[in-house]
Every structure is written in C-alpha cells, then in structure tokens.
Amino acid sequence: xxxxxxxxxxxxxxxxxxxxxxxxxxxxxxxxxxxxxxxxxxxxxxxxxxxxxxxxxxxxxxxxxxxxxxxxxxxxxxxxxxxxxxxxxxxxxxxxxxxxxxxxxxxxxxxxxxxxxxxxxxxxxxxxxxxxxxxxxxxxxxxxxxxxxxxxxxxxxxxxxxxxxxxxxxxxxxxxxxxxxxxxxxxxxxxxxxxxxxxxxxxxxxxxxxxxxxxxxxxxxxxxxxxxxxxxxxxxxxxxxxxxxxxxxxxxxxxxxxxxxxxxxxxxxxxxxxxxxxxxxxxxxxxxxxxxxxxxxxxxxxxxxxxxxxxxxxxxxxxxxxxxxxxxxxxxxxxxxxxxxxxxxxxxxxxxxxxxxxxxxxxxxxxxxxxxxxxxxxx
Amino acid sequence: xxxxxxxxxxxxxxxxxxxxxxxxxxxxxxxxxxxxxxxxxxxxxxxxxxxxxxxxxxxxxxxxxxxxxxxxxxxxxxxxxxxxxxxxxxxxxxxxxxxxxxxxxxxxxxxxxxxxxxxxxxxxxxxxxxxxxxxxxxxxxxxxxxxxxxxxxxxxxxxxxxxxxxxxxxxxxxxxxxxxxxxxxxxxxxxxxxxxxxxxxxxxxxxxxxxxxxxxxxxxxxxxxxxxxxxxxxxxxxxxxxxxxxxxxxxxxxxxxxxxxxxxxxxxxxxxxxxxxxxxxxxxxxxxxxxxxxxxxxxxxxxxxxxxxxxxxxxxxxxxxxxxxxxxxxxxxxxxxxxxxxxxxxxxxxxxxxxxxxxxxxxxxxxxxxxxxxxxxxx
Numbered sequence: 001x002x003x004x005x006x007x008x009x010x011x012x013x014x015x016x017x018x019x020x021x022x023x024x025x026x027x028x029x030x031x032x033x034x035x036x037x038x039x040x041x042x043x044x045x046x047x048x049x050x051x052x053x054x055x056x057x058x059x060x061x062x063x064x065x066x067x068x069x070x071x072x073x074x075x076x077x078x079x080x081x082x083x084x085x086x087x088x089x090x091x092x093x094x095x096x097x098x099x100x101x102x103x104x105x106x107x108x109x110x111x112x113x114x115x116x117x118x119x120x121x122x123x124x125x126x127x128x129x130x131x132x133x134x135x136x137x138x139x140x141x142x143x144x145x146x147x148x149x150x151x152x153x154x155x156x157x158x159x160x161x162x163x164x165x166x167x168x169x170x171x172x173x174x175x176x177x178x179x180x181x182x183x184x185x186x187x188x189x190x191x192x193x194x195x196x197x198x199x200x201x202x203x204x205x206x207x208x209x210x211x212x213x214x215x216x217x218x219x220x221x222x223x224x225x226x227x228x229x230x231x232x233x234x235x236x237x238x239x240x241x242x243x244x245x246x247x248x249x250x251x252x253x254x255x256x257x258x259x260x261x262x263x264x265x266x267x268x269x270x271x272x273x274x275x276x277x278x279x280x281x282x283x284x285x286x287x288x289x290x291x292x293x294x295x296x297x298x299x300x301x302x303x304x305x306x307x308x309x310x311x312x313x314x315x316x317x318x319x320x321x322x323x324x325x326x327x328x329x330x331x332x333x334x335x336x337x338x339x340x341x342x343x344x345x346x347x348x349x350x351x352x353x354x355x356x357x358x359x360x361x362x363x364x365x366x367x368x369x370x371x372x373x374x375x376x377x378x379x
Numbered sequence: 380x381x382x383x384x385x386x387x388x389x390x391x392x393x394x395x396x397x398x399x400x401x402x403x404x405x406x407x408x409x410x411x412x413x414x415x416x417x418x419x420x421x422x423x424x425x426x427x428x429x430x431x432x433x434x435x436x437x438x439x440x441x442x443x444x445x446x447x448x449x450x451x452x453x454x455x456x457x458x459x460x461x462x463x464x465x466x467x468x469x470x471x472x473x474x475x476x477x478x479x480x481x482x483x484x485x486x487x488x489x490x491x492x493x494x495x496x497x498x499x500x501x502x503x504x505x506x507x508x509x510x511x512x513x514x515x516x517x518x519x520x521x522x523x524x525x526x527x528x529x530x531x532x533x534x535x536x537x538x539x540x541x542x543x544x545x546x547x548x549x550x551x552x553x554x555x556x557x558x559x560x561x562x563x564x565x566x567x568x569x570x571x572x573x574x575x576x577x578x579x580x581x582x583x584x585x586x587x588x589x590x591x592x593x594x595x596x597x598x599x600x601x602x603x604x605x606x607x608x609x610x611x612x613x614x615x616x617x618x619x620x621x622x623x624x625x626x627x628x629x630x631x632x633x634x635x636x637x638x639x640x641x642x643x644x645x646x647x648x649x650x651x652x653x654x655x656x657x658x659x660x661x662x663x664x665x666x667x668x669x670x671x672x673x674x675x676x677x678x679x680x681x682x683x684x685x686x687x688x689x690x691x692x693x694x695x696x697x698x699x700x701x702x703x704x705x706x707x708x709x710x711x712x713x714x715x716x717x718x719x720x721x722x723x724x725x726x727x728x729x730x731x732x733x734x735x736x737x738x739x740x741x742x743x744x745x746x747x748x749x750x751x752x753x754x755x756x757x758x
Contacts (some may be wrong), residue, residue, distance in 0.1 A: 001476070002478070057457070057459040058612075058749070058750055071611065071612065072612060073471065073612065075456060076457040076458055077455065077456060077457075078436070078456075079455055086454055089454075090454065093472065097474070098381075126723075152662065229450045232450065232452040233443075233449060233453040234449060234453055251450070257723030278520060361436070361437065362436065
C-alpha cells in the first residue's frame with residue numbers, strides 16, 4: 001500500500017557553538033544547502049517536518065519562512081534524541097502514503113543555554129537524585145564489563161575511532177584526533193566514562209528532501225532509497241530486564257531488518273547513537289553486528305573502523321560530530337546519504353550500498369519512556 | 380488512495396488549574412476515559428500521537444506508559460495553538476494510509492507555571508516591544524470596527540454566549556454565566572478587549588481513538604467519520620494583507636470544504652479558535668458562516684447560539700472552557716464527537732450531523748509563522 005520513497009537532497013551545517021546565532025539562522029542554512037543539493041525550488045516543496053527540542057513554538061514554520069516556504073503544511077516533532085529520526089519517519093509515511101510528493105525535513109537545536117542537554121524531569125525522582133543518563137550508561141557498562149570481561153581500553157577505543165573519523169569530517173564539532181591515553185585520563189564523569197567518552201553540548205541543523213518515485217526521476221540521478229523506517233517506544237534500556245542490552249533497539253532493528261528483507265550482514269555503513277562510548281559498544285550487539293558480549297572485541301578487532309567489517313559512525317557520531325538533539329537523527333541520515341552516493345570525502349566507506357541509522361532517546365528511564373528509531377537506506 | 384477514518388472514542392478531563400498534579404496524571408485520565416469510551420483494551424492501540432507545548436521530553440511515552448501502553452510507535456507534536464489538531468491530523472494520515480489500524484491521540488498541557496501562555500520568542504522584536512497576541516487581535520478588531528461598524532457590544536456578546544454555554548459544560552474551566560456589563564466592565568487588556576474577552580491560563584487533557592473501517596465496525600455502533608483534515612501554515616493574520624481577515628483560516632477552510640464536498644451551509648455545529656472574542660467574530664467570516672464584515676451581525680442576531688443558524692463553541696470554547704495549548708485542538712474534536720453522537724447533555728445542538736473545528740496558532744506574527752487546522756466530521 002505504501003509507495004517507495006527517495007531521498008533526493010541532503011545537507012547540514014557544521015555542528016558547534018553558535019552563541020550569537022538564532023535557531024532560524026541555523027535551520028535556514030541547512031535547508032538552503034539541501035534544497036540546492038536536490039536542485040529543486042523552495043516552491044516545489046509541499047510539506048515540512050521539523051524536529052527540535054528547544055526551538056520554541058512553530059520553529060519549523062519560522063525556519064521555512066526564511067527560505068521562502070510558506071502556505072504549506074508544517075509539523076513540529078519532538079521525540080528526545082530520536083526527534084530527528086521521528087521527523088524523517090513522519091515525512092517518509094507522508095510521501096509513502098501519497099499525501100504529498102515532495103517533503104523537506106529539518107532537524108535543529110540550540111543546546112547552549114538550554115539548561116543542560118536533557119535536564120531531569122520534575123517527576124523523575126531517580127534522575128533528580130543523580131541517576132542521570134551518564135550514570136545509567138555507566139551502570140550498564142559496569143555490568144557488561146563484569147559479565148563479558150569488557151575492558152576500559154576497549155571502551156576508550158571507541159572515542160579514539162570517533163575522533164579519528166571526525167577529524168576527516170568538515171561538519172563535525174570536534175575535528176581533532178585523541179589518543180587512548182587522553183581518553184582514559186580525561187576527567188571522570190561516571191566511572192568508567194571519562195569526559196571524552198560523553199557527547200558534547202552543541203548547536204546544529206541538518207535537512208533532507210524526500211520525494212516520490214516520479215519526482216525523484218525528474219530531479220535526481222543518484223537518489224537514495226528508503227528500505228525501512230521504524231519508530232518505536234518502550235523501555236529505554238533494560239530497567240526491568242537485561243541492563244546490558246536495549247530491548248528497544250533490538251526490537252526496532254528486528255522490525256527494520258524484516259521490512260528491508262535483510263540482516264546485519266547486509267549493512268555496509270552505520271550511524272548509531274553513541275551519546276556515550278558505552279552506548280556504541282552495546283549497540284554493536286543490539287543491532288546484531290556481533291554476538292552478545294562481543295562488543296568489546298568488535299571495536300578491538302577494528303571491525304567498526306572505516307575499512308573494517310561494518311564501519312560505525314564514520315561521521316564521528318554524536319561523540320565528536322556533536323549532538324544537538326533535534327538535528328542528530330537527520331544528520332545521521334545526511335551522512336548515510338553522502339556515504340551511499342560516494343560523496344563522503346576522506347571518510348568515505350568504499351563501495352557502500354546499504355546504510356543503517358539508529359537513535360534512541362528518552363530522559364525518564366525508570367518509567368520506561370524511551371523512543372527508538374532504526375532506518376535502512378540503499379542505493 | 381487514503382482510507383476512511385473513524386473516531387471510535389473521545390474523552391477529556393475538566394480543564395482548570397491543577398497545581399499539584401503532573402502532566403502524566405492529566406494525560407492518563409483523559410486516555411483512560413477515551414479507551415473506556417471506545418470499549419477497547421490499551422493493548423489494541425498500535426500507535427500514539429501526543430500534542431503538548433510545555434510537557435518536556437517524550438511526554439507522550441510518559442503518559443501512555445501510565446495506561447499500560449508501551450512498545451509502540453509514539454510521536455510528540457508541537458504546532459502552537461494548533462498542536463492538538465495537528466496531532467489528530469497526523470494520526471488521521473497514519474490510519475488513512477493504512478500504516479496502523481488503531482491510534483490514540485492525546486493532547487495535554489500544563490500552562491500554570493509555564494511562564495505565560497505563549498512567551499514572546501527572543502527573535503520576535505515586535506512581540507518583545509509589546510505587540511503580543513492580545514494586542515494584535517485588538518488592532519485587527521479596531522480596524523474591523525472602523526471598516527464595518529462592528530461594536531464593542533457585539534464583541535462582548537461573544538463572551539456572554541461563551542460563558543452561557545460553558546455553564547452547561549461540566550468539562551469547562553469556568554462554568555458561570557456573565558452579563559454584557561460584566562464583560563464590558565472587566566479589566567481592559569488591549570482596547571477594546573477586556574479580561575473576559577481573553578482566554579484564561581489553564582491546564583487540561585483530551586484524547587481520541589481513531590480507527591479504520593474494519594476496527595470501527597467491531598467496536599463502535601456510532602462512529603464519527605472524518606470528512607476532511609487540513610493543516611497548513613502561513614501568515615498568522617494578515618500582516619501583509621487584510622488585517623481583519625485570516626488568509627490562513629480562509630485557505631484551510633476552502634481546502635476542507637473542497638475535500639468534504641460541501642460548504643458552510645452544511646455545518647451544523649462548530650468549535651473554533653476563540654482565544655479572544657475578536658478572533659471568533661472574524662472567524663465567522665473566515666469560515667464563510669457569514670459575509671465579510673457581518674461577523675458582528677452574526678453574533679447579534681443569535682446565529683452563533685445553541686439553537687441558532689450555526690452554533691459556535693457550544694462547549695464554551697477557549698474563552699470559557701479553557702486553552703491548554705496542546706489539549707485544545709483535541710478537546711474541540713471531543714466536543715464535536717459528543718455533539719454528533721447526541722451526547723452533549725444540556726448544550727446539545729439538536730440533530731447535529733456535520734461538525735467543523737478550526738484552530739490557529741503561532742507566536743511570531745511578523746515573520747508570518749502561523750499554523751492553522753480545519754477539520755470536518757460527520758455521522
């Protein structure tokens with residue numbers, strides 16, 4: 001019943017600290033680049049989806065007006081760290097259902113001055129007592145280290161890889177390499193997670209143009225196809241079950257693989273949710289890239305490196321590219337589009353044909369309120 | 380290509396001031412009532428849409444978890460005062476496209492302690508200088524009074540009608556009647572709009588269950604059908620054009636009438652956006668209920684009363700029922716569902732067969748950023 005959906009434009013600004021710049025300015029730049037990339041006119045766009053967490057009222061309308069888009073349906077979406085992927089998903093459904101032919105998705109956030117990346121909710125007693133996201137990830141990875149002999153060096157190696165990739169990415173917030181010693185010796189945030197193993201506060205914007213088959217043929221000679229787009233909710237990270245797994249990610253990935261008609265063995269490149277190194281290590285397992293308990297080996301063997309078995313976060317990921325909540329999921333897809341088109345410059349994964357993105361979010365783990373999205377793309 | 384969509388459940392809590400109650404509690408109550416009304420189990424629900432403006436991260440997931448719903452796709456939506464209608468619209472598209480069979484929509488907001496109904500955006504220079512929403516509506520109605528000899532008494536009569544209806548509505552924030560003198564003599568907010576002509580600050584929640592035809596037949600013997608659902612954006616209220624009209628509402632209404640295959644003459648009952656009496660008066664014209672300039676006559680003749688030609692806001696509307704942003708659009712639809720089912724108690728519009736809702740929102744008028752939704756329902 002659903003039609004095929006194509007991505008015909010992708011663009012983003014460099015993530016970073018934009019203190020004197022408005023949200024509208026960040027969003028506008030990402031939209032312009034993307035519209036130009038697609039080779040369409042702003043007037044061709046029929047519907048807009050905007051994801052943000054701190055953008056205030058009708059942020060999407062405010063941003064799209066800046067690129068001359070008004071008078072169309074515009075929807076603003078929030079889903080914590082999965083907001084960007086969720087806005088993509090809604091645009092995907094819109095085009096797939098035949099409601100519109102061309103959609104723009106813009107993800108944007110200004111995190112500086114927003115009172116912390118995700119301030120604990122007043123009803124989150126555990127969070128207010130200190131069981132915040134870094135601590136939850138630290139607890140989980142401690143258990144992982146206990147059960148599977150995962151080491152702090154394996155964990156730190158994820159940050160080294162992230163920075164190495166980001167140094168090749170002109171859109172990354174941090175473009176400097178770091179050594180294993182620097183990662184291990186940086187300030188302790190939540191044992192064993194040091195500062196360089198936690199994503200930074202940052203501002204940013206990214207955008208995509210989605211289109212139906214007919215439109216795609218008209219404008220684009222190298223469209224990227226959407227193979228699966230799953231958004232789900234549930235337990236953020238095994239509060240009642242296995243602390244070292246993410247039932248939410250496992251389930252979203254299974255549904256995505258089923259929809260796509262393939263499995264982890266088909267994935268050539270992946271952008272996943274590495275808000276903390278601990279998350280990336282466990283997501284190797286959650287996404288089926290390796291067996292349960294072998295996440296440490298996966299990074300140690302170099303499997304996640306560019307040139308490895310399944311390159312993970314060639315962009316630098318949330319750790320080094322940055323993590324402006326609403327922008328993140330969209331930026332992940334932008335990177336995958338560039339990788340599948342062969343336009344990722346020095347960080348290009350050779351001959352990438354199928355890419356996967358994963359984001360997971362939610363600030364209130366103890367009441368099981370998380371959102372997760374897994375998308376698969378191919379050329 | 381799109382399937383027919385049915386509303387099989389509707390419910391809300393009384394709007395008002397809930398200082399010691401959490402957002403999750405408000406939303407949970409509305410969801411429970413609605414699920415019970417539909418006669419389904421929480422486990423039957425396949426997707427959730429939540430609209431809110433001040434609810435924090437993943438509010439929909441937090442609320443639905445409270446009624447035992449987890450593990451499904453949940454999307455959080457913001458579109459200022461149109462947020463509720465936009466979340467309904469997204470659920471409508473979802474079911475119409477065949478993505479899911481049963482959806483829950485919950486609109487919720489806690490406005491007390493949120494720093495004002497819609498605080499001016501830092502980039503809204505005119506707003507920061509005092510050109511806020513009450514002032515904009517006041518400017519528009521002043522022009523209307525100048526051009527069409529509309530009177531302050533006609534305007535005030537809208538508040539009298541609103542309170543009269545709300546006194547019959549157990550879900551309204553204010554359930555007391557007011558006299559014309561009381562309206563005219565209440566504190567001046569923005570000449571000629573007095574306090575009783577401006578909607579109150581309030582908390583609230585409302586919910587709906589949408590279903591496909593097959594599911595609807597199984598559970599519901601008096602479903603309400605969706606005739607049209609339009610969301611659009613653009614000029615909030617004639618900044619560049621006619622100050623006394625709303626191009627956005629006119630366009631959304633035209634599209635809704637076209638989709639439905641009818642016109643204002645077919646509408647038996649209407650819930651529209653009366654954040655200020657001035658808005659309701661001009662929306663009579665924008666929706667085609669009367670000719671341009673005759674909004675004052677429309678209320679004066681009693682056309683908008685229950686028992687009148689087109690009863691408007693039998694619930695009491697935003698003015699008396701209250702206006703918790705994310706809840707408003709959903710609550711409007713709840714009222715229309717009850718009216719079309721003949722379950723609206725003392726405020727029942729006799730033999731109502733077709734109902735219309737309209738909401739318009741957006742805080743940054745000078746850059747033309749508004750959202751508007753018009754829906755048509757029938758039995």
